[in-house]
Amino acid sequence: AGPCDIYASGGTPCIAAHSTTRALFNSFNGSLYQVKRGSDSATLNIGPLSAGGVANAAAQDSFCAHTTCVITTIFDQSGHNNHLTQAPAGGWKGPEANGSDNLASATGAPVTLNGSKAYGVFIPPGTGYRNNAATGTAKGDAAQGMYAVFDGTHYNGGCCFDYGNAETSGGDTGAGHMEAIYFGNINVWGTGSGSGPWIMADLENGLFSGVNVKQNTGDPTITDRFVTAVVKGQPNNWAIRGGNAASGALTTFYNGQRPNASGYNPMSKEGAIILGIGGDNSNGAQGTFYEGVMTSGFPSDATENAVQANIVAAKYATTSMTSGPALSVGSHVSLRATTACCTNRFISHQGSTVNTQVVSSSNTTTVKQQASWVVRTGLANSACFSFESVDTAGSFLRQSSFQLMLNANDNSKGFHEDATFCPQAGLNGQGNSVRSWNYPTRFFRHFGNVLYIASNGGVHDFDATALFNDDVSFVVSSGFA
Numbered sequence: 001a002g003p004c005d006i007y008a009s010g011g012t013p014c015i016a017a018h019s020t021t022r023a024l025f026n027s028f029n030g031s032l033y034q035v036k037r038g039s040d041s042a043t044l045n046i047g048p049l050s051a052g053g054v055a056n057a058a059a060q061d062s063f064c065a066h067t068t069c070v071i072t073t074i075f076d077q078s079g080h081n082n083h084l085t086q087a088p089a090g091g092w093k094g095p096e097a098n099g100s101d102n103l104a105s106a107t108g109a110p111v112t113l114n115g116s117k118a119y120g121v122f123i124p125p126g127t128g129y130r131n132n133a134a135t136g137t138a139k140g141d142a143a144q145g146m147y148a149v150f151d152g153t154h155y156n157g158g159c160c161f162d163y164g165n166a167e168t169s170g171g172d173t174g175a176g177h178m179e180a181i182y183f184g185n186i187n188v189w190g191t192g193s194g195s196g197p198w199i200m201a202d203l204e205n206g207l208f209s210g211v212n213v214k215q216n217t218g219d220p221t222i223t224d225r226f227v228t229a230v231v232k233g234q235p236n237n238w239a240i241r242g243g244n245a246a247s248g249a250l251t252t253f254y255n256g257q258r259p260n261a262s263g264y265n266p267m268s269k270e271g272a273i274i275l276g277i278g279g280d281n282s283n284g285a286q287g288t289f290y291e292g293v294m295t296s297g298f299p300s301d302a303t304e305n306a307v308q309a310n311i312v313a314a315k316y317a318t319t320s321m322t323s324g325p326a327l328s329v330g331s332h333v334s335l336r337a338t339t340a341c342c343t344n345r346f347i348s349h350q351g352s353t354v355n356t357q358v359v360s361s362s363n364t365t366t367v368k369q370q371a372s373w374v375v376r377t378g379l380a381n382s383a384c385f386s387f388e389s390v391d392t393a394g395s396f397l398r399q400s401s402f403q404l405m406l407n408a409n410d411n412s413k414g415f416h417e418d419a420t421f422c423p424q425a426g427l428n429g430q431g432n433s434v435r436s437w438n439y440p441t442r443f444f445r446h447f448g449n450v451l452y453i454a455s456n457g458g459v460h461d462f463d464a465t466a467l468f469n470d471d472v473s474f475v476v477s478s479g480f481a
């Protein structure tokens with residue numbers, strides 16, 4: 001049985017079931033999600049390998065070969081047509097030209113389930129999905145259950161990495177108008193114990209860990225790579241539960257009355273569905289979603305425990321984040337552009353500016369060192385890499401507002417994330433394309449001889465689609481110095 005078969009037998013059926021990694025009903029053999037590729041804007045629906053099975057990642061890989069792909073739709077498997085698509089502008093505008101949010105890369109969150117490759121939804125700040133016309137979702141004070149499987153190591157303190165029930169208007173309509181799972185370490189509203197991240201409930205105008213609006217020390221900091229997060233609510237009763245999605249059982253972190261603040265009892269749920277954003281389209285948060293559902297009715301703990309056993313049996317595990325010519329940690333490398341204009345130019349720095357320079361063996365040591373980088377284990381993710389300057393020890397290539405810079409490592413979580421890159425086979429067939437770990441639609445790109453992390457189409461001039469594959473493909477050789 002799948003998670004939704006278990007919820008159905010518990011009398012609390014799924015009214016929304018979203019996953020890019022697997023079918024959530026035993027008999028589900030339809031489309032899990034849709035990808036759109038950069039080369040020709042064609043789309044492809046990805047289904048499971050067999051009914052009830054893991055997503056057909058190989059179909060995505062061949063469709064997206066030598067180009068980029070984004071996830072356009074996460075289909076609802078429940079039959080309620082509660083599909084998730086690009087979130088439109090709400091109370092807050094997203095980064096797209098019309099104020100909508102960005103779509104997620106289709107390749108930012110590779111995993112395996114029982115050894116079979118699949119992709120999660122890696123959500124950087126600015127990215128989100130929404131359905132403002134969902135049907136069958138809880139409204140008012142009606143009961144609902146939810147669970148989601150997240151990457152417990154991908155979070156931040158921005159508002160708000162949510163999955164669940166939100167406003168149908170896209171705006172903040174007041175306390176009690178949402179009931180969604182939140183994951184992250186924002187401390188503007190409630191918190192759990194330690195420094196986070198925590199599973200909390202976004203009930204609008206507040207993230208809550210328990211009855212006390214400020215803190216529930218029973219809501220622990222999460223350290224698991226894969227985390228199962230549960231939030232459920234019914235009249236004057238709600239609960240937070242969580243556990244390791246790869247082993248063991250769920251623990252109840254809170255189960256009791258609504259928070260001690262006005263507006264939450266009774267609730268005023270509106271029934272839209274959000275992923276990766278706040279109810280008002282706040283889009284400063286990051287996180288990774290693999291699967292999740294919303295139910296009609298308040299699921300029993302026993303039902304959720306059986307769902308957790310099903311998730312554990314799906315065997316989520318990490319897998320390679322890179323492809324193409326291998327880089328080895330500790331080696332010195334130089335990266336040569338492959339666009340026809342520029343095949344004698346290498347990624348270099350002058351002070352903190354990162355650009356391309358014409359370099360050859362006859363240049364001075366200074367110039368050679370400016371074009372040489374020490375390959376380091378990824379500062380934010382050991383499956384990827386960081387690039388330390390040969391002439392300025394302790395300074396790394398990092399993105400800042402999507403421009404590549406050379407800056408000293410301040411050892412902050414944010415710096416580490418901005419300085420982590422996952423090379424893959426070059427999009428134009430040469431060398432490597434170097435994908436940003438925290439913005440995986442974006443790759444090292446030279447544009448006007450300056451280095452950016454660029455997406456294949458977007459609002460910045462450096463996101464231009466013309467020459468994209470060439471501009472993001474670099475031949476990596478041993479370093480000049």
Ligand code: AHR
Nearest residue numbers: 160204205206278279280
């Ligand atoms: O409740 C926390 C956040 O506050 C909501 O997600 C958002 O709508 C509001 O800004």
